[in-house]
Amino acid sequence: MDFKLHKVEAPHDKSSLQISGSKSESNRWLILQALYENLIIQNISDSDDSKHLNEVLQSDESVLDIGHAGTAMRFGTAFFATQENKDITLTGSARMKQRPIGILVDALNKLGAQVSYLEKEGYPPLRIKGSKICGGKLSIDGSVSSQFLSAILLVAPRFEKGLELHVTGELTSKPYLEMTLGILKQVGVKVSTSNKDGNYVVHISPLNKSAIHTAVVESDWSSAGYWYSWVALQEEGNEMQLSSFNENSLQGDSELVHMYLPLGVKTTYGRNSIKLAKIKSSLPRLVELDLTKEPDQAQTIFATCLALGVDARLTGLHTLKIKETDRIEAMKVVGSRFRESEITTTNNSIHLHFEKNTVFNKDVLVDTFQDHRMAMAFAPLAMKTSLIIKDAMVVTKSYKNYYKDLKTVNVSITEI
Ligand SMILES: O=C(O)C1=C[C@@H](OP(=O)(O)O)[C@@H](O)[C@H](O)C1
Numbered sequence: 283m284d285f286k287l288h289k290v291e292a293p294h295d296k297s298s299l300q301i302s303g304s305k306s307e308s309n310r311w312l313i314l315q316a317l318y319e320n321l322i323i324q325n326i327s328d329s330d331d332s333k334h335l336n337e338v339l340q341s342d343e344s345v346l347d348i349g350h351a352g353t354a355m356r357f358g359t360a361f362f363a364t365q366e367n368k369d370i371t372l373t374g375s376a377r378m379k380q381r382p383i384g385i386l387v388d389a390l391n392k393l394g395a396q397v398s399y400l401e402k403e404g405y406p407p408l409r410i411k412g413s414k415i416c417g418g419k420l421s422i423d424g425s426v427s428s429q430f431l432s433a434i435l436l437v438a439p440r441f442e443k444g445l446e447l448h449v450t451g452e453l454t455s456k457p458y459l460e461m462t463l464g465i466l467k468q469v470g471v472k473v474s475t476s477n478k479d480g481n482y483v484v485h486i487s488p489l490n491k492s493a494i495h496t497a498v499v500e501s502d503w504s505s506a507g508y509w510y511s512w513v514a515l516q517e518e519g520n521e522m523q524l525s526s527f528n529e530n531s532l533q534g535d536s537e538l539v540h541m542y543l544p545l546g547v548k549t550t551y552g553r554n555s556i557k558l559a560k561i562k563s564s565l566p567r568l569v570e571l572d573l574t575k576e577p578d579q580a581q582t583i584f585a586t587c588l589a590l591g592v593d594a595r596l597t598g599l600h601t602l603k604i605k606e607t608d609r610i611e612a613m614k615v616v617g618s619r620f621r622e623s624e625i626t627t628t629n630n631s632i633h634l635h636f637e638k639n640t641v642f643n644k645d646v647l648v649d650t651f652q653d654h655r656m657a658m659a660f661a662p663l664a665m666k667t668s669l670i671i672k673d674a675m676v677v678t679k680s681y682k683n684y685y686k687d688l689k690t691v692n693v694s695i696t697e698i
């Protein structure tokens with residue numbers, strides 16, 4: 283299904299939205315709920331990824347399909363590897379079969395798990411025979427995906443000996459690892475970190491019973507990014523309130539508060555909410571950001587800069603090639619269709635440069651390449667021109683009501 287988007291009239295000066303719970307937090311709580319009974323999760327994400335994980339965890343089938351959900355694939359692998367009564371196949375979409383998982387499988391097998399490949403070595407689908415894992419000491423490379431580390435850490439409190447995890451390589455997406463540790467602490471797990479021979483080390487103690495009954499998920503900051511971008515493209519004075527967000531967040535993408543200030547978006551924290559306001563500011567000539575800690579915001583910031591005519595130099599993008607699509611390439615292809623600019627890329631960066639202020643083309647085609655963030659990051663450009671989002675419903679991977687929310691701010695959306 284393709285959608286045509288354009289602005290019908292001036293957006294409201296003040297609007298408010300309720301985004302559903304964080305997909306990353308929800309998927310961690312779902313694993314913990316499966317490990318510790320009687321845990322209730324409030325404000326759980328309505329994303330496809332969380333639904334898929336929930337279904338797979340409840341299922342008695344022997345072949346389980348996780349779709350496009352990366353965290354669910356990685357967390358599910360570690361979970362099923364530790365369930366002695368299980369012998370399953372864990373598979374996913376065609377893209378999931380191209381997303382590496384070897385580092386996680388090797389680490390689990392070193393601990394005594396029985397996980398093997400059914401097709402290509404190092405990639406899903408996997409055959410997972412559940413085993414009793416006692417834990418102990420383990421080294422793992424943290425430079426490819428933090429999800430491998432989070433996957434093992436989430437199940438580690440169930441190991442008899444707990445876990446001493448030594449992270450080798452340069453740890454990527456660190457806030458997601460810290461989110462895992464923060465959530466484990468809420469459950470009552472004793473967590474400590476140290477530094478040994480230059481490596482980051484995490485110690486997890488065993489825990490038999492959860493210290494809490496109710497987990498409250500904060501809303502999704504990664505989704506909030508699209509509204510930061512939206513507000514950045516509005517006139518001064520425009521405001522938007524987003525509920526169920528807090529100053530003390532476990533989500534690294536809450537760094538949006540600082541990333542968007544130079545682009546004229548000021549955040550004010552309320553009681554369990556944030557208010558984004560477009561303030562009077564002169565735009566920078568160049569936005570320079572290392573996104574090693576916030577990889578999911580790369581497309582959003584790139585699209586904002588493209589819309590505003592601001593140069594951007596985004597680095598730390600080495601993980602983007604193995605996400606839902608090769609996001610560096612996808613940004614370049616779609617970005618170049620909007621207006622004349624110079625876009626250059628490397629394996630871990632993208633650079634956007636304007637020689638002059640250029641006009642926007644009309645009816646710009648936004649190919650999404652099965653990546654929800656391609657659709658959502660480029661949609662705010664409807665403020666500047668008309669655009670066509672291909673396979674528009676990809677957004678449900680993380681943000682089910684995205685188009686419904688866009689309609690409330692006066693974007694016309696028609697199926698074509
Ligand atoms: O742990 C998580 O919830 C996530 C970790 C990040 O992945 P990487 O660690 O692979 O960069 C992020 O991009 C993804 O959307 C969610």
Ligand SMILES: C=C(OP(=O)(O)O)C(=O)O
Pocket residue numbers: 350351352353354578605606655680
């Ligand atoms: C990369 C993402 O998710 P995952 O790795 O869980 O598929 C994302 O949501 O941007």
